[in-house]
Amino acid sequence: MVSKVLVANRGEIACRILRACNEAGLATVAVFAENDATSLFVELADEAVMLSGETITETYLDQSQILSIAGASGADAIHPGFGFLSERADFARAVTQAGIQWIGPSADAIEKMGDKMTARITMRDAGVPVIPGEEIEQTDEIEALAAIEQASTRVGYPLLLKASSGGGGKGMRAVERPEELLDAARGARREALAAFGDGRVYLERLLTGSKHVEIQVLADRHGRTIHLGERECSVQRRHQKVFEEAPCATMTEEIRAAMGDAAVAAAMAVNYEGAGTVEFLLAPNGEFFFLEMNTRIQVEHPVTELVTGVDIVREQLRIAAGEPMSCGELHIRGHAIEVRLYAEDASKNFLPAIGPLAVFIPPEGPGIRLDTGVRQGDEVTPNYDPMLAKLIVWAPSRIEALQRMRRALDEFVVLGTTTNLRFLRELCDVPDVIDGTTDTTMIDRLWPQGWNPQVPLEIEDAALMAAAIGESAGLHRRSHTSPDAHASAGPVSPFATLNRRFP
Amino acid sequence: MVSKVLVANRGEIACRILRACNEAGLATVAVFAENDATSLFVELADEAVMLSGETITETYLDQSQILSIAGASGADAIHPGFGFLSERADFARAVTQAGIQWIGPSADAIEKMGDKMTARITMRDAGVPVIPGEEIEQTDEIEALAAIEQASTRVGYPLLLKASSGGGGKGMRAVERPEELLDAARGARREALAAFGDGRVYLERLLTGSKHVEIQVLADRHGRTIHLGERECSVQRRHQKVFEEAPCATMTEEIRAAMGDAAVAAAMAVNYEGAGTVEFLLAPNGEFFFLEMNTRIQVEHPVTELVTGVDIVREQLRIAAGEPMSCGELHIRGHAIEVRLYAEDASKNFLPAIGPLAVFIPPEGPGIRLDTGVRQGDEVTPNYDPMLAKLIVWAPSRIEALQRMRRALDEFVVLGTTTNLRFLRELCDVPDVIDGTTDTTMIDRLWPQGWNPQVPLEIEDAALMAAAIGESAGLHRRSHTSPDAHASAGPVSPFATLNRRFP
Amino acid sequence: MEHQFSGPDGPIDVTVEKRGDEWLLGGRKATIERDGRLKVHLANGEVGYATLAKVGDHWWVHFAGHTFNLERIEPGASQSGNDGGLTAPMPGKVLEVLVDVGQTVESGQTLMVLEAMKMEHRILAATPGTVTEVFFASGDQVQQGSVLLAKTEPED
Amino acid sequence: MEHQFSGPDGPIDVTVEKRGDEWLLGGRKATIERDGRLKVHLANGEVGYATLAKVGDHWWVHFAGHTFNLERIEPGASQSGNDGGLTAPMPGKVLEVLVDVGQTVESGQTLMVLEAMKMEHRILAATPGTVTEVFFASGDQVQQGSVLLAKTEPED
Secondary structure, eight states: OOOEEEEOOOHHHHHHHHHHHHHTTOEEEEEEOGGGTTSHHHHHSSEEEEOOOSSTTTTTTOHHHHHHHHHHHTOOEEEOOSSTTTTOHHHHHHHHHTTOEESSSOHHHHHHHHSHHHHHHHHHHTTOOBOSEEEOOOOSHHHHHHHHHHHHHHHOSSEEEEETTOBTTBTOEEEOSGGGHHHHHHHHHHHHHHHHSOOOEEEEEOOOSOEEEEEEEEEOTTSOEEEEEEEEEEEEETTEEEEEEESOTTOOHHHHHHHHHHHHHHHHHTTOOEEEEEEEEEOTTSOEEEEEEEOSOOTTHHHHHHHHOOOHHHHHHHHHTTOOOOOOSOOOOSEEEEEEEESEEGGGTTEEOOEEOSEEEOOOSTTEEEEESOOTTOEEOTTSOOEEEEEEEEESSHHHHHHHHHHHHHHOEEESSOOSHHHHHHHTTOHHHHHTOOOTTHHHHHOTTOOOOOOOHHHHHHHHHHHHHHHHHTOOOOOSSOOOTGGGOOOOOOOSOOOOBOO | OOOEEEEOOOHHHHHHHHHHHHHTTOEEEEEEOGGGTTSHHHHHSSEEEEOOOSSTTTTTTOHHHHHHHHHHHTOOEEEOOSSTTTTOHHHHHHHHHTTOEESSSOHHHHHHHHSHHHHHHHHHHTTOOBOSEEEOOOOSHHHHHHHHHHHHHHHOSSEEEEETTOBTTBTOEEEOSGGGHHHHHHHHHHHHHHHHSOOOEEEEEOOOSOEEEEEEEEEOTTSOEEEEEEEEEEEEETTEEEEEEESOTTOOHHHHHHHHHHHHHHHHHTTOOEEEEEEEEEOTTSOEEEEEEEOSOOTTHHHHHHHHOOOHHHHHHHHHTTOOOOOOSOOOOSEEEEEEEESEEGGGTTEEOOEEOSEEEOOOSTTEEEEESOOTTOEEOTTSOOEEEEEEEEESSHHHHHHHHHHHHHHOEEESSOOSHHHHHHHTTOHHHHHTOOOTTHHHHHOTTOOOOOOOHHHHHHHHHHHHHHHHHTOOOOOSSOOOTGGGOOOOOOOSOOOOBOO | OEEEEEETTEEEEEEOEEETTEEEETTEEEEEOTTSOEEEEOTTSOEEEEEEEEETTEEEEEETTEEEEEEEEOTTOOSHHHHTSOBOSSSEEEEEEOOOTTOEEOTTOEEEEEEETTEEEEEEOSSOEEEEEEOOOTTOEEOTTOBOEEEOOOOO | OEEEEEETTEEEEEEOEEETTEEEETTEEEEEOTTSOEEEEOTTSOEEEEEEEEETTEEEEEETTEEEEEEEEOTTOOSHHHHTSOBOSSSEEEEEEOOOTTOEEOTTOEEEEEEETTEEEEEEOSSOEEEEEEOOOTTOEEOTTOBOEEEOOOOO
C-alpha cells in the first residue's frame, strides 16, 4: 500500500509526478532547496519541506536528509523522478531498508544496469544484441592499456572507448586510427577516474549514421513485463536530446517487434520492476544494438504516453503499490513529437542562459501538451539544468504533428531569457527532420560552424520599431522579480548583422 | 481546391478553426465586430477585417457584408463554426452561388434538418427511429389546435409540444394532462411565431429519465459516410449542455453499433457532406429515438477527437477541399470529459456575469486541453455568449478522467468575473456523475431550489484573511482593462452565510 | 490592521496583524510570495496558496479551489450605495435616467430604468434625499453590482 | 522620437514618428493594443503582433515567431561598459574582485575573476582609467551581459 509519496526531485518532473499523485488520491510531500522556495512544484504539493544546504550535493542529493524528511512526514513511498538520486542504487537500498516503498526497480537492477560493462555482459547473456566490442576488466593502468590494444585489433576501427561508470559523454573517446589509441585510452581512463572514481573503460565499434531508438518498458509484480513501443531521439546537441518522437518514422513492424522483445528480455534479465527504458542504436540496415538501460522515468516519456494512451507515471504508482498495471495490449495511434525548451543560446554553441521569465506565454489549442515547472515571473538561475519546459504535440499523422509543432512554436512567447525556441522552430523545417531520416550526428553535420537564426530583414526591422515604440510610449512591462536593472540584463542580442539606420 | 478560409465566427471556435487552417497550410481571414477588435481570434488570423455595424445582426449575422469581405479578400472557402450563420441554408446557398466553398453540408441538407418536422419525416422514411409523435402541418390557428387535440389522444400523456423551426427550448411546452393542452399549444405557437416567424408545432411523447446521446458523423465526396461514436451530454442547465463526455458510460457495443448505423443512415438520407451530429434520446431500456441533426461542428466535438484520435476540424477542411477523409476505422480509446466554463453565477440560476478577466490561469499537465478565445486581461461583456472556455481532459479510464478533471478544476484560477468553476467542480462529486447514471433532468432534480457552493468555514476565513492582507500590503493587481473602479465592480459575493467578526 | 468587507448579513470586520514577514489571524499565518501570491498556513497545519486581484472595491480571492468576491467597505463610507438599492441587480443596459444631480427625491420614487435579460427593472429610492451623482447615462451598459447613482441619506 | 540600440557592428538609430494613435517607421505602422501588445502593419501589408518586455536596458520583442533582445543605449551614455569588456561573458560567479572604486588601472590589468561553466574568466581593462563603480562582490552570481564594473575612459 502506498498512501503518501515524497517526490525527491524538482522542476517539471516534480510537477508531473505531484499531479499524478494528486489524481491518484495520494498525499504528497515535496522537498526543496531554499532557492526553489517559490517554485511551482512546491505549490503543487500537499506538504513541502525545505532542505538545508546550499549546493545540489547538500540538498537534492543528500540521501540521509531526504530519508529523514520522509520519515518525519510519514511518507510511505519515494519517487525519485529522473536525474538526482534516481539511479543511485545505494539510495534505493536505503529507502527500501527504511521500510519505504521505492518507486522504481530494485537496487540490484539499478546496479547491474548502472555499470555499463556489467550491463553489456548481462544483456549478451540474455540474448540481447550488443554493439560488437570488448570489456576491459583490468584496473591497473599498464595492464588495461595492453588489454585495450589487443582488443582493438579484434573490434576494428573506427572504435569508441567508453567508461564503464560513464554517462553523458564523459570518459568517452572516438578513435579513428590505431596510432591514436593509446593517447585516447589514457585520456578516457583519466577522465572516468576523475568523474566517477572508476577508470574502467570498454571498446565498441563506432557505428555511424545510426538512429538513437529506445523502447519504453513496464513491469509489475504480477509477472507482466511489457513494452510500449519505441521513441526516436536521434536529434541531439552536446549529447543531449532536443527533439524526440514516437513512433520512429522509419520503424517497421518487424523491427519494432524484435526490438520490443529484446527490451523485455533485457528488463526480465534483471527482474525489472516499474518503468524503464532500453536504449538501442538502430543501424541503417535495420540491425540494432543495446546501448544502455535507464532505470527510471525519462524526460521524453510523454511522446509514448500520447501515442499509446498509457499514463506511465500513474502506472509507476500502481506498480509500486503492488497493483497490476492497468494498460492492455500495445496500440500505437498517431504521432507525437516533443521538443525541449532550454534557456540557452543556440547561436553560441548552446551556452546556458539565465534571466527573468518576464513573459512566458505557452501555445494553446488541440493536440498540445506542455510539461513545465516554471511560470511567468520566475527567474532562471544557473543553479539547475536549463530545461524550462517540454512542448509535446500529438496529431493523427507525423506530417500533421510537425505542422502542429511549427504552429505551437510560432505561438510560444518567452521574453527576458534567451531560449532555443527559434532553433527548435527551424529544426522543424530541416529536410532530414521532415523526411524522418535523422541520425545522431545531424546537428553537427547541418551546422558545423554552429547555428545562427535566419531572420528576415523586415521582421528584424519591425522588432526594432517595436522596441523604439515601447521606449517612446513607456510600455515597460518589467518583470516582478528583477527590479534591479543591471542584475537582470539578459544575454546580448542574438542577431548577427544589424548595422542600419532608421528610417 | 481551398487555399484561403474566411472564418465567419468569433471566440474559441474561431481560434480552433484558425489554428487548424494554419496547420493545414491555408491562409485565413477573420471578420470581427468592433468590440472584438482586440480578441484573440483576430490576432490568430493572417488577415482580419472589421465588420461595420453595432448589433450581432448587423455584424456576425450580416450575410452580404461577410460575403463581400470574402470576395474582396480572395477567400475561396467560408467556415461558419457553430451558432451565427452556421445553420442558415440561405447563407450556405449564397456562398456556394458566389463560387466560394461552403465548409459544411449543402443548403438542401441544412434545410431538411433545420425544419424539425421535415427532419422527423425524412428520418422516419430512412428507417431511423423517431420519438412517437405526430407532425401538425396546419398553419391556421383553429385548424392546428383541432389537429393537435386529435393527435394528442394518439400520442398519449405526458407529451411535448415543439416548434418545427425551434431550437434551444423556444416554442417548447411539456404537457402533463389533457386539460392543459390547448393553453400550452397556443403558447408554444405564439412563442414560435414570434421567435422564428413560423408557428408550426409537433407532438412528441415525453420520455423521462433518458440520456442525451449524440453521434458524430463525417461524410466526404468519395462515397464515405462514417460515424465516430457517441457523446453523452445529458447534464444540462437551462437547455444548455455543461458537462459532456465520450464514450457514454452506460453504452454497449450493440447500442453503439445500432445508433451509429442510424446516424449514418440519417446523414445519407440528406446526402450529407462534412461533419455533423445526430442527436438521440436514449431511454433506460436501451431504446433510442432521433431528436435532431446539427448540421455543423459542435461545441463538444473535442471529446470525440480525444477518444477517437480524429481531428474533426481538419477533416472538415479536407472534405471541403474535395479530398477523402484521412481517418481510418473507428477505434475508441480511453475517456474524455468536457466542461464548459461560463461567465455566470451558478448560485443565481446561472445568471450571466460580466467583468474583467483580471486573472485567468488555466490548469496544466498531461491529458488536459483548453479551447478558449480569451486570455488574462480581456473583458467579458454582455454582447455575446458567456462561454469563456472549454476544459477537456482525457485519461485511460472514466474514473481517471474524472480524477483529472477535479485536479484541473482545482488548479484553474479566474478572478474578476464570476464563473461556474465551482459548480463544475462539485458536479464531479455528484454520485450520478461518478456512476455515469446522468440524465437530462439531473441538475433540476439535484438542486430544485438552485445550487449554492459548499464552502468550508476555514477556507472562507482564509479568503477573508487573504483579502485583508491584500488590502494592508497593497497587493493591488488591477486589471489592465478596467482602471475605472465602479465600471468594473463584479457581482456581489457568492457566499450566503457570512456574519462573523475577526479575530 | 482592520478592514471591513460586506457580507450578506452586514459588514464583516477582519483584523490582521503583521509580525516581521508574517501576517497573522487567529491560528492562521500567511506570507507574501515573490509573485504576489499569498502562502497561507491554516490553523489545521495545511498550507495553501491564495491568488488575489483587486477590481474596483472588490477583492477576488482564489483559495483551495474556491473563488471569492469580497467587497471592501471603505472606512467611513456610507453604506447606502449598496444597501439603498442603488446598484444594478444584474448586467444590462440603462433605458432611462429619470433624475438629475441635485434633485430631491421621495422614498419609492423611480430613479432609473434598466433593461436586463429582456426585462425592465426599476431602480427606486429607498429613502428620501438628494441625488448627488449619476454614474450612467441612457444607453450605457452596466455590470451587476455597479453603483448607478448616489444620493444623500436622511439625517437621523 | 529617436532611440539607439546596440548592434554587433555599432549602434543602430531608430526614429519613430507618432501621428494620432499610430506610430510610423518607413512603410510600417503600428498601434498599441489594450493589453500592451503592439499591432504592426508591415510594409508588405501583412499584420503581426509584437509582445514586448523591458528588462534592465534591454527590450525583448517577440514578433512573427522570432525573439529579439535589443539593448537600448541611454542617450549620452558612454559605451565603454559594453565595449570595454567590462561585462560578464556568460553566467557565473564572481571569484575575486581585484580593484576598488577610485583605483587607477592600466590597460590589460585584471579587474575581476569569474567562474563560469567550470572555467575561470579574467575581466581585463581595455584602456587605462579610474574605477568608478564595482557592481558585484566576491561570491555574487552574475548573469551574462551584466555590467561588472565601470571605469573612466581615456580623454581624447
